[in-house]
Amino acid sequence: MHVDPEIIRLLAFLVGVIAFAALNAAYLVWLERKEAAHIQRRIGPKEVGPFGLFQPLVDGIKLMTKQLIVPAGVDPVLFKIAPILVMVPAIMSFVTIPFSETLVARNLDLGLLVIFAFASVNVLGLLLGAWGSRNKYAVISAARVVSQNVAYEIPMLVTVVTLVMITGTMNLHNIVMQQQGGFWHWNILNLSASPLMPVAFLIFFVCMLAETNRAPFDMAEAESELVAGAFTEYSGMGFGVFFMGEYANIVIGASVATILFLGGWDCPLGLFPGVHWFLIKMYFLIFTVIWIRWTFPRTTFYGLLNLSWKILIPISFFNLILTSAMLKVF
Amino acid sequence: MSAFAKSEANETFVLNLGPQHPATHGVLRVKLTMDGEYIVEAEPVLGYIHRMHEKMGENRTWAQFLPNTGRMDYLHALAYNHGYVSVVERAAGIEVPERAEYLRVITAELNRVSSHLLWFGAFILDLGGFSPLLYAFDDREHILDLLESVTGSRLTYCYFRFGGVYNDIDDNFVPGTRAFIKRLRDRMPMYHNLVTKNIILMKRLQEVGPISAEMCRKYGATGPVCRGSGINFDVRKHEPYSIYPEMDFDVPVYDQCESMARYMVRMDEIEQSLRIIEQGLDKLPEGPVMAEKVPKIIKPAKGDYYHAVETARGSFGVRVVSDGSNTPYRLKLRSPTFSNLSLFGEACQGMLLPDALALMGSLDLVIPEIDR
Numbered sequence: 025m026h027v028d029p030e031i032i033r034l035l036a037f038l039v040g041v042i043a044f045a046a047l048n049a050a051y052l053v054w055l056e057r058k059e060a061a062h063i064q065r066r067i068g069p070k071e072v073g074p075f076g077l078f079q080p081l082v083d084g085i086k087l088m089t090k091q092l093i094v095p096a097g098v099d100p101v102l103f104k105i106a107p108i109l110v111m112v113p114a115i116m117s118f119v120t121i122p123f124s125e126t127l128v129a130r131n132l133d134l135g136l137l138v139i140f141a142f143a144s145v146n147v148l149g150l151l152l153g154a155w156g157s158r159n160k161y162a163v164i165s166a167a168r169v170v171s172q173n174v175a176y177e178i179p180m181l182v183t184v185v186t187l188v189m190i191t192g193t194m195n196l197h198n199i200v201m202q203q204q205g206g207f208w209h210w211n212i213l214n215l216s217a218s219p220l221m222p223v224a225f226l227i228f229f230v231c232m233l234a235e236t237n238r239a240p241f242d243m244a245e246a247e248s249e250l251v252a253g254a255f256t257e258y259s260g261m262g263f264g265v266f267f268m269g270e271y272a273n274i275v276i277g278a279s280v281a282t283i284l285f286l287g288g289w290d291c292p293l294g295l296f297p298g299v300h301w302f303l304i305k306m307y308f309l310i311f312t313v314i315w316i317r318w319t320f321p322r323t324t325f326y327g328l329l330n331l332s333w334k335i336l337i338p339i340s341f342f343n344l345i346l347t348s349a350m351l352k353v354f
Numbered sequence: 355m356s357a358f359a360k361s362e363a364n365e366t367f368v369l370n371l372g373p374q375h376p377a378t379h380g381v382l383r384v385k386l387t388m389d390g391e392y393i394v395e396a397e398p399v400l401g402y403i404h405r406m407h408e409k410m411g412e413n414r415t416w417a418q419f420l421p422n423t424g425r426m427d428y429l430h431a432l433a434y435n436h437g438y439v440s441v442v443e444r445a446a447g448i449e450v451p452e453r454a455e456y457l458r459v460i461t462a463e464l465n466r467v468s469s470h471l472l473w474f475g476a477f478i479l480d481l482g483g484f485s486p487l488l489y490a491f492d493d494r495e496h497i498l499d500l501l502e503s504v505t506g507s508r509l510t511y512c513y514f515r516f517g518g519v520y521n522d523i524d525d526n527f528v529p530g531t532r533a534f535i536k537r538l539r540d541r542m543p544m545y546h547n548l549v550t551k552n553i554i555l556m557k558r559l560q561e562v563g564p565i566s567a568e569m570c571r572k573y574g575a576t577g578p579v580c581r582g583s584g585i586n587f588d589v590r591k592h593e594p595y596s597i598y599p600e601m602d603f604d605v606p607v608y609d610q611c612e613s614m615a616r617y618m619v620r621m622d623e624i625e626q627s628l629r630i631i632e633q634g635l636d637k638l639p640e641g642p643v644m645a646e647k648v649p650k651i652i653k654p655a656k657g658d659y660y661h662a663v664e665t666a667r668g669s670f671g672v673r674v675v676s677d678g679s680n681t682p683y684r685l686k687l688r689s690p691t692f693s694n695l696s697l698f699g700e701a702c703q704g705m706l707l708p709d710a711l712a713l714m715g716s717l718d719l720v721i722p723e724i725d726r
Binding site for chain 2: 161249322323
């Protein structure tokens with residue numbers, strides 16, 4: 025029987041992408057707990073396995089064996105569908121991400137657009153879950169999530185448009201290929217295209233924090249204000265899937281930042297490029313995200329919107345105009 | 355908030371904050387009428403852990419009520435000890451040896467520092483920053499160890515007795531306390547650099563949560579709450595008791611009336627308490643720690659007595675009415691946080707939920723003390 029090798033390749037990648045997303049979600053929880061512990065001068069998980077490395081497995085078993093509680097009064101369809109709506113788009117985005125020159129499931133010409141399209145679905149999942157819970161805290165949280173995401177998608181997309189103007193392509197593979205050959209070729213230091221490139225990276229990073237609902241912008245959970253926000257009524261694996269989705273989104277955000285600004289799989293000194301460099305850069309960004317969470321207090325909701333509308337959006341538009349002017353002149 | 359315009363009545367909804375909510379630090383329930391995220395009306399609902407401490411006092415002998423005092427404000431139990439023994443000593447005319455008074459002040463001030471440290475951690479936790487809590491607890495642990503060596507317990511102290519204190523200090527207490535003072539003084543700049551000067555914290559506390567001086571007077575707010583509103587009132591200075599008149603310390607007063615002012619008052623009070631402890635250790639006289647002629651069964655003369663002390667949260671007053679028997683005829687406790695919480699309903703009108711919770715955190719509520 026003849027099977028098209030392309031189908032086998034796709035199946036292998038599909039399994040690989042799902043495994044990568046699930047493994048990351050599980051072990052980022054471990055990393056988060058361990059890193060938080062060391063920032064707070066504690067030890068963190070250490071009982072299960074060496075350095076507590078089997079803790080995520082045990083947590084997973086615990087979450088999976090818990091009863092799936094659908095509280096009385098909730099909308100059962102929305103309540104059950106919402107965690108999946110957060111998880112699935114996050115995994116789908118992995119399909120277009122090039123981990124190295126050859127390691128990519130589907131190299132699409134509109135890869136960047138696909139990722140941002142799927143990232144927007146994440147909000148919908150949170151909104152439906154919160155609305156379906158019929159919990160006042162969850163509804164407040166849902167309203168926050170939506171306005172937060174609307175506010176932060178604008179500077180993020182304007183920054184990305186600036187970048188696409190420089191690179192002239194939306195193909196993630198090509199974007200990385202243009203940055204090969206050492207850190208001075210990376211887009212973050214592409215000062216000849218726009219002197220504001222480091223600022224653009226900072227804007228992208230801040231927007232990524234806000235888009236993934238990470239501290240100090242974790243308005244959606246805000247445990248001291250909204251108990252658990254959108255997740256208040258969720259327990260067991262419903263909660264677990266939400267969190268896997270959240271962590272998968274962080275991985276996506278860090279990957280996209282690596283690809284767009286930090287040269288993807290390129291080595292800083294131009295030697296031995298490969299998937300390991302991609303992972304190092306990605307995990308460094310994730311480490312920073314966790315670091316920020318355990319250092320800063322939470323902003324307020326209006327402070328968050330003020331930052332976006334009054335600071336980030338004007339700067340990103342200024343950068344857009346500056347870049348187009350420079351592209352025209354030089 | 356200027357952006358706040360009251361909607362029609364049917365557009366508001368009721369949100370129950372508590373009795374189990376992470377921000378209320380205990381079983382406090384606040385019934386909020388909300389318009390979106392704006393608070394239209396807030397009504398604190400008490401009574402979830404009412405234990406009838408006052409009635410209990412009227413049903414047991416004067417001495418038997420002593421352990422109860424440490425179970426109201428469990429974060430500053432020694433000040434409650436102090437208030438109650440002082441009023442009974444005043445009623446029964448018991449003289450306290452000087453060394454005992456020094457030990458009372460030193461331990462009570464150590465306890466105040468531990469209370470402020472816990473508040474500091476819990477307040478930043480309310481604002482979403484988790485890490486300072488564990489650093490503050492690390493420091494607080496040293497105080498608990500010191501106090502454990504003297505009093506025998508770590509939280510609900512019952513150290514003071516009528517006519518003195520239960521136990522003299524051991525040899526390690528004085529050097530241990532001096533080492534702790536040095537340690538905390540070295541750590542305070544770190545707290546200020548990492549937390550006080552944090553831009554997010556400043557944005558969240560400055561010009562947020564106004565409590566005017568009039569409002570403080572109206573509701574009888576005391577302690578750091580009124581000192582953050584520009585009212586210079588501290589029982590230790592203005593109705594001096596024990597050996598506080600001999601101590602050289604300042605009362606930090608800020609007149610910005612905002613959450614940040616109350617934060618700064620408590621942070622400065624830590625340093626002032628350390629000064630008092632240091633002077634107490636320097637001047638600590640030799641001698642007995644218990645008066646000699648204290649009757650086994652205390653029967654104060656008929657009369658009406660009152661004594662107030664300054665706890666970490668404000669002025670705590672005890673009024674006892676004695677009919678000459680071995681139990682109080684009436685025991686009335688005036689707890690500071692009850693008054694401080696009462697102004698929350700008025701202060702948070704028109705505020706956003708996160709700002710109102712920052713305001714509530716800056717009041718430093720200890721629920722078992724509100725619900726005695």
